[in-house]
Amino acid sequence: MKSAYGVIRPKSDKKGAGDVASLPPEGGREMTTVALEAERRRRRRNRRMVAVAFALPALAINLLVIAGPAASSLYYAWTDWNGFTIPRFTGLENVMRLVEDTTFWNALGHNFIWLGIFLSVPTIMGLTGSFMLSRIKRGAALFRVIFFIPYVIASVVNAQIWKSLLDPATGIAAQLDKMGITFLNDVYFFGDSHLSLYSVAFVDNWHYWGFLVVLFLAAMQGVDPALFEAARIDGASPFREFWHVTLPGIRSTLMFAIMIVSVGSLLAFDYAYAITGGGPAGSSDLVSLLINRTAFTGGEAGYASFMALVISLLGGVMLVIFHFIRRNEAAR
C-alpha cells in the first residue's frame, strides 16, 4: 500500500535530498575559502544545467504526446474539425448536438452502470480474498499468484477465453448440454442486448479483482498486529474483526481503490472493444468506444473532442471530490 500511495501522493522530501549540496566544511584553511566558495558555486551552476538537460527528454516527449494535444483539444472541442481541414469555431453547436445525442447518453449510462458494477463486485471479491488470505498460514503466496495471473494477461487473450467459454456451441453451455442440462443452450451472453454489457463487465472483473486482492492484502499487512490480537482477546468474531479492525485499518487504500475504479470506469475500453465492439445495437457501447468511432471512422474530430472534454471533466470532478475526502481524512 505504501508504494501505491507514495506514487500518487509522495510526501515532500523535507530531508532536502537534492537541495543545496554542500561540500564538507574545511576547517582551518582560511586562505582557500574564497576560491572554494567560487568553485562550489560553479559546480552548483553546472549541476543545475545538467539537471535541466536530464529532465528535458521526459518533458519534451510529454509535451509532444500528452500536454500539447490535450491543450489543443480544449480548442478543437468547440469546432467542426474533421482532423484534416482547418477547424472552424462553431460556438455552442457541439453542446446542442451532444444534449440531443442519444448514442452519447446511452454510452454514458453504460459507463455509470459499469461504475456501479466495479465499485461493488470486484471490491467485495477483493476484500473477501485479501481478508481470507491474511488469516491463513500456508499457501498464501500460491493463492496470491493464482489470483493475480489474470491481471497480467492481455485483455485480448482474456476476451478470447470468455468468448469461447460463453459460446453456446463450444463452451460451458455445450458441456452442460452433454450432461443433460439445457437451460444455457440458447443464452448468448455477448449477443443478447440485455446481457452483453453485464457479460463484458463480468470478463473485465474476472481479470481485475485479483489486483484488488493484492492491493488490499498489502494494506492489511500494514495494520498493527496488536489491534487484531486485542480484538481476538476480546473474543471478537471474524466478521467483527474485519469490520472494526481491518476495514478502518485499510481505509486509505480502500479510498485509493475506489478512486482508480471510478475514474477507470469512465475510461473503460479494452473488453467492450475486444468482445462486442459495443454491440449488439449499442447495448454494450461505452463513451471511449463512441469517441473512437466518432473521431476516426465518422471523421468528426471536433465533436469527438467535445465528448472527450465532457468525460474528462466528469473524471476531474471525481478526482477533486476524492482529493477533498482524503484531505478531510488526513485532518482528522
Next chain:
Amino acid sequence: MNKGLRRTPISYTVLILLALFAGLPLLVLVFNSFKSNLELGNNPLGLPSGLDFTNYVEAWTQGSIGRGMWNSVILVGGTVIGTCVTAGMCAYAMARLDLPFKRGFENYLFVVISLPVQMFIVPLFFLWSNLSLIDSLFGLIIIYVALNTPFSVLLLRTFLVGIPKELDEAARIDGANEMQIAWRIILPLARPGLLTVGLVSGLGAYSELLFAVIFVTDPDKLPMATALLNYSQGHTQLFGLVNAAAVIMTVPAVVLFLFMQRKFIAGLASGGVKG
C-alpha cells in the same frame, strides 16, 4: 491461536473457490488449444485427448501471429529502453540534482498522470498522421514512452531519494564529474527500481489495446495484441486455433511474471491504473 486455526477451514474453502474461478478458465484455454474443431464439439471443456500441436503450427505459420510476436518484441524493447532512459534521467535530475522549479514539475507530473487518455488521443492521432508516424512501431513506442514516463519518474524518484547523499559527495570530492556519478554510482544502485519500471512499461506495451488499435492498422506492423484480435475476428468459430494463438501470446508474459512476481506485483500495484 487455537481460535485462529479453527477458523481457517472456511478461509481455505473460500480461497480455493476463488482460485478455481481465476484459474480454471486459463486451464480450459490451454486444454482447448490442443483440440481439433471436431474434438472441441465432443469435449468442450475437458482434457484434450493428446498433445496435438497442429493448432500451434498453423497459428504461427499463417503469418499474422509470428509477425505480431516479432513486432511486439520491437515494441516492448523500444518502450522499456525509452522509458528507463527518459524517466531515469528525469528522476535523477529531480532527486539528486538541483532541478529548478522542482516542485512545479512534480505537480505537472501529477496532473499529467490523471489526464484521461481521451483528452489527447484525438488530436494526437492527427498530429501523428501529419508527422507520418501512423502505422509505425516507432511512433507507437514514442507514445508508450510518454504514457509510462510520468509515473515511472515518480517511482524512480522515491527510489533515488533513498540512496544516501554522502555517496555522491564523496565521489565529487574524489573528482568525479556529474556523468560519472550518475553512471557509475547511482545507476547500479537504482537497478531494482529500473527493473520495476521496465517490467511495468514492458507488460503495458505488450498488452495495450487502445493506442495499438488506432495508431497501427497496417497488417504487417500489428503488434501481438491487435494481431490476435484480428486473427480471432477472422476465425470466429475456430476456437482451437485462436486459443493456440492466445496461448502463444500469454506464455512469455506469464512465465516472466512467475519468475519475478514480487517485482511485478509491487510495480503494478504502484502503477495503480485500472486497466
